[in-house]
Amino acid sequence: MNKLKRLLRAAFCANGQFSAKLHYKCGIILSEVTAVKTDKEKLIAVIYNDASRDDEIDDAVMDLSKFDDDDVIQILMEVANDASFDNMIRASAGESLADIWIRKSIVDYKQLASLTEIALKEALALIKSKRADWYTTFSELYRLK
Numbered sequence: 001m002n003k004l005k006r007l008l009r010a011a012f013c014a015n016g017q018f019s020a021k022l023h024y025k026c027g028i029i030l031s032e033v034t035a036v037k038t039d040k041e042k043l044i045a046v047i048y049n050d051a052s053r054d055d056e057i058d059d060a061v062m063d064l065s066k067f068d069d070d071d072v073i074q075i076l077m078e079v080a081n082d083a084s085f086d087n088m089i090r091a092s093a094g095e096s097l098a099d100i101w102i103r104k105s106i107v108d109y110k111q112l113a114s115l116t117e118i119a120l121k122e123a124l125a126l127i128k129s130k131r132a133d134w135y136t137t138f139s140e141l142y143r144l145k
Helices: 002-012 020-034 039-048 054-066 070-081 087-104 109-114 117-130 132-142
Strands: none
Touching: 039 054, 039 070, 054 070, 054 087, 070 087, 070 109, 070 117, 087 109, 087 117, 109 117, 109 132, 117 132
């Protein structure tokens, strides 16, 4: 089984640098081999399932804020900045990112600055209400008006 996992990972993730979506697809293949899906994987599956409704995707994005690993942060960053997602979903992704940063007591100002439009607005609103010091620092670094 481990050899099969290594072969699958090598076949689908050969260059070692891949998007969160491709990483997720690799993980699903491996999960299907082992027939085990975590709650996190189920939430991610809803986000990337073309048959999912916007309200289901929005709920999944909000529920992902319970997790704080780098894969989740990367997926939320992609959703937040992907114009193919509804604005409600993108806003929720920004809010979920801010929630994770607040819970971990660390913010990545570069990631925050890379958020676009509604996702940035929602993230900053939560940060301003919960961590005014971060908001002030961000405003100084990126000259908010």
